[in-house]
Amino acid sequence: MQVALFIPCYIDQLYPRVGMATLEILERRGCDVVFPSAQTCCGQPMSNTGCASDAKPLAERFLEIFAPYQYVVCPSGSCVSMVRRHYDEFLEGRPGFEELKGKTFELCEFLVDVLKVDSWNGAYPHKVGLHSSCHGLRELGMGKPSERVGPAFNKPQRLLEMLDQIELVKPQRPDECCGFGGTFAVAEEAVSCMMGGDRLRDHLSAGAEVLTAADMSCLMHLQGLAKRKEMPLQIKHIAEILNESEAKS
């Protein structure tokens, strides 16, 4: 199975270990993984700021770069939701676009839905808080949001639950936004930081030692806050936890 890695720009530059964890997880499952080096950014920051004309050339580049591959996998729900839910505006009707939407997956989704992973060979003896990042949760449907009525499910949680000795903690507010929101984090700094602080305290009071999510952007914001406040909380992308536990076993 051929997989093209879609590594978001900020992960490429600031969190390469998240990209490497993703790569190793997929390779261990026998995927033929490649990283198309022409990729840069999916255009989400521009699109979310209202600057569609600045996002469009990036969407076009994305299609060109990733169209040839069988699957596209990315360790970020938010960037995948940009492709799957917001690229229509730029690419509707272009050859290969519908296919691209159908074959672009967030990592946890890919593991659960495509590779049908139902067990994980590894242990993680820590108390872990899972932050359900909004775009993965609500735009990609990786779990049931707390507002909706219906059977509960959560794909990242399902993966974590496969690990031995892990203890998932329960925050009071299961899926409240962390306050990152892209440029919101800067434009509405005050509310953004209050939201992030609240999220961290909720997980800390639930007993979390490690906070994880399927989106590094939320974690970048939460980590910045936790570090400044010297909170006793490790912050790790879910790919790192999955990879570490498996590599050790």
Place this chain on the structure above:
Amino acid sequence: MKAAQHPEEAAKFVANDARAHWHDQALWFVREKRDRMAVSLPEWEELRNTASQIKLHTVSRMADYLEEFERNATKLGAVVHWAKDADEHNQIVLSLLQKIGAKHIVKSKSMLTEECHLNPFLQEHGIEVVDTDLGERIVQLRDEAPSHIVLPAIHIKKEEVSETFHEHLHTEAGNNDPNYLTEAARNHLREKFVAADAGITGVNFAIAETGGLVVCTNEGNADLGVSLPKLHIACLGIEKLVPKAADLSVFLRLLARSATGQPITTYSSHFHGPRPGGELHIILVDNGRSNLMGSSQFRNSLKCIRCGACMNTCPVYRRSGGHSYGTTVPGPIGSILAPSRDSKQHKSLPFACTLCGSCTDVCPVKIDLHHELLEWRGEIRKRGQLPMSKTVPMKLTSWMMQSPWLFRFVGAVGRWFLRHLPRWAIYHGLNPWGKQREMPEAPKQSFRELYQIHESKKASDE
């Protein structure tokens, strides 16, 4: 005068940490009640779908249904008036009141009359208007605007209510007992009900098929307000229309559950024509709504039944307070409606949102709120109302990202600076990220560099 923008107003609210957290908790409590009530109906999502379809259908045939409503309401003996905007609405109300020489008015909760600024208008013409919803009366006595469409005084603590009542209603100073304060308000309002010359109500649902109106209150104040005086004026925005009486079975179940987490509002009062010997005047108000009808991007927002659930769930609203939006309807739905009236003045509102999507999932009529907010951002950019502080960086980033080598170069330089610059050169007034947060630690190698090493190792292993 430069209109206040959301980030500045929100920062002021957040600066009082204890108060902002108290506000957040109060609304989260309502959101949790709503969750419990929604879950108690296994058919909840089906109800939402049905409500959404009824409303979309109504909007698509709005003109027909409005005429049908007018015909049927007139048959029942009501007088129907049409107002294209707030001014026309206020003039109609004034002329109806002047015709009978009314001086004292009681008004049940109506966000439409807030939107039209009816109270100050009538007061300028020597008419006393008393808001009879308890929360609205509190904000009225304090000379404030409601901060929430369902819970107008949610931003006010009981100690403050006690002070306000002590000043205006001469209650005992320092007595913060909610029962005592409510009793005082009740006695005060009773005098106003008895002395009123006319009663004004808002409307939750207007039924085309019957020409009837439904007003939902928890305090019964709408009924009290229109039971004694001969004149009842009902003011409604045209989006309050539903086609059939049977549709109420869907909406009444959704409304209270979404709004306050009650199975149904305490009083759902139905008005079918004037009471014997009385007069019922119905004012149908457009005030910008038909602009939305013609817009494929924002038409969905006309489905809104004003339950306030999007405000209760919105993590930004909860922490920044309703007044930070500077509009009659705050929160997610208000941030869509306000720019449709004046996008220049309200240009910051569609950005007062992390696009978390909780509003969309909570909305009982399935308005895709966060997508409409995103649409509004694009619209504001197109209208040239986005500040250069946003447009220029986006243009530059886009330009850089179109060239992989430039991205690699800028990334490497940026990481080098992040590792080597002294703290003061990174954390300063021009870096809002660093005010309360640390910057990410910059690694020596990017992913693409590590990937290259990984690939060469793989090749040499083989």
